[in-house]
Amino acid sequence: MSSTAEIQTGLAEILEEVAGVAPADATPEKSFTEDLDVDSLSMVEIATAVEDKFGVAIPDDELGGIKTVGDAISFIEKNNG
Amino acid sequence: MSDATIQLPTGAPGAQVLGIGAYRPRRVVTNDELSQVMDTNDEWIQTRVGIAERRWAGDGESLVEMSVAAGQQALDASGLTAAEVDLVIVASASLATQIPGAGPEVANRLGLGRPGAFDVNAGCAGFCYALSAAADAIRAGSARNALVVGAERLSDVTDQTDRSTAVIFADGAGAMVLGASDTPGVGPVVWGSDGDQRDAIAIPQGTEHITMAGQAVYRWATTKLTDVLQEAMDRAGVTAADIDVFAPHQANLRIIELMAKRLGLPESTVIARDIVQAGNTSSASVPLALAALQESGEATTGDLCLVLGYGAGLTFAGQVLRMP
Numbered sequence: 001m002s003s004t005a006e007i008q009t010g011l012a013e014i015l016e017e018v019a020g021v022a023p024a025d026a027t028p029e030k031s032f033t034e035d036l037d038v039d040s041l042s043m044v045e046i047a048t049a050v051e052d053k054f055g056v057a058i059p060d061d062e063l064g065g066i067k068t069v070g071d072a073i074s075f076i077e078k079n080n081g
Numbered sequence: 082m083s084d085a086t087i088q089l090p091t092g093a094p095g096a097q098v099l100g101i102g103a104y105r106p107r108r109v110v111t112n113d114e115l116s117q118v119m120d121t122n123d124e125w126i127q128t129r130v131g132i133a134e135r136r137w138a139g140d141g142e143s144l145v146e147m148s149v150a151a152g153q154q155a156l157d158a159s160g161l162t163a164a165e166v167d168l169v170i171v172a173s174a175s176l177a178t179q180i181p182g183a184g185p186e187v188a189n190r191l192g193l194g195r196p197g198a199f200d201v202n203a204g205c206a207g208f209c210y211a212l213s214a215a216a217d218a219i220r221a222g223s224a225r226n227a228l229v230v231g232a233e234r235l236s237d238v239t240d241q242t243d244r245s246t247a248v249i250f251a252d253g254a255g256a257m258v259l260g261a262s263d264t265p266g267v268g269p270v271v272w273g274s275d276g277d278q279r280d281a282i283a284i285p286q287g288t289e290h291i292t293m294a295g296q297a298v299y300r301w302a303t304t305k306l307t308d309v310l311q312e313a314m315d316r317a318g319v320t321a322a323d324i325d326v327f328a329p330h331q332a333n334l335r336i337i338e339l340m341a342k343r344l345g346l347p348e349s350t351v352i353a354r355d356i357v358q359a360g361n362t363s364s365a366s367v368p369l370a371l372a373a374l375q376e377s378g379e380a381t382t383g384d385l386c387l388v389l390g391y392g393a394g395l396t397f398a399g400q401v402l403r404m405p
Contacts, residue, residue, distance in 0.1 A: 039128070039129060040296055041295070041333075041335060043296070044296050044299045044300045044303070048303065048304055060294070060296045060297050063296065
């Protein structure tokens with residue numbers, strides 16, 4: 001089971017790989033669409049990568065509710081281990 | 082009970098592609114033109130789907146007419162006479178007329194005599210399913226030479242005010258002529274379906290326009306289908322290093338590029354990006370993509386191509402083939 005810090009770091013890696021987001025920008029209050037220029041198709045790639053990295057599946061109907069980096073971290077934490 | 086045994090023909094050791102043909106409608110529709118009639122712009126379309134322009138069919142460009150044009154070009158390229166083709170399969174998901182189907186009329190207009198003729202509806206996987214059926218028919222001895230056509234008029238079934246589909250779906254036809262060969266020129270098919278996702282790409286009952294759950298389809302295409310592509314290579318006894326050309330269904334440029342990346346294709350592999358100019362032409366997209374690469378010289382005789390159709394159903398079919 002990963003700690004919040006581990007989740008945040010892991011998610012930052014994913015964001016950099018999928019969407020070219022600089023790690024320093026992947027902070028909890030940032031909105032995927034508004035601040036990080038991540039569109040809904042990239043969100044699918046992020047969900048796939050999250051499943052590979054953390055074993056946590058994010059179905060399409062839940063993905064819509066994940067607006068910020070913080071939302072993603074909370075979701076992973078809640079469903080992790 | 083009769084003692085008679087059923088005989089089977091010898092058939093052929095393999096099937097090969099003898100010629101490729103294409104028909105692209107006259108009317109070019111740019112992103113800027115679409116931006117005038119719906120809330121979209123060139124930048125959004127290019128980043129999201131990878132399309133710069135697409136073709137919409139008009140008068141004289143019915144599904145049958147486009148099929149005949151592409152088929153004639155493939156036949157000319159093949160070196161065969163019309164009389165030598167004894168099987169025609171038309172793959173399409175947008176046939177406005179169901180009775181009769183398109184196959185026999187296409188065969189008749191091409192002057193092909195009286196070949197076996199039928200249509201295949203397998204969404205955007207139609208061409209690869211039809212290709213497999215034709216190659217198998219040749220190997221089994223059910224046909225000597227076959228014409229396979231992928232043709233669509235998706236603009237007929239697209240809501241021109243819905244930016245999530247109107248910028249994507251387009252029209253065109255591609256064709257291949259196949260014949261027998263001593264060594265296989267078409268590899269074994271890998272096919273399958275996920276019918277639990279039948280609503281992901283559908284014309285809902287009582288309506289006339291395609292709706293698509295973009296995220297669900299993107300997820301399916303970028304996760305499940307990498308294994309299929311790998312299996313198509315494994316079954317043919319080839320590896321990613323052997324692939325000269327990668328031509329998956331041109332659904333979305335980002336899907337194509339993710340698939341190529343996940344497969345670990347060498348830098349030298351040519352990746353089909355016909356979607357940039359053609360849009361998403363469903364069953365026509367694979368043969369159109371290969372025709373474009375042949376025309377540009379990026380794909381040449383003998384090149385080993387990995388192709389995959391995937392889409393509405395959801396369903397998929399893929400195989401390797403050698404360029405004629």
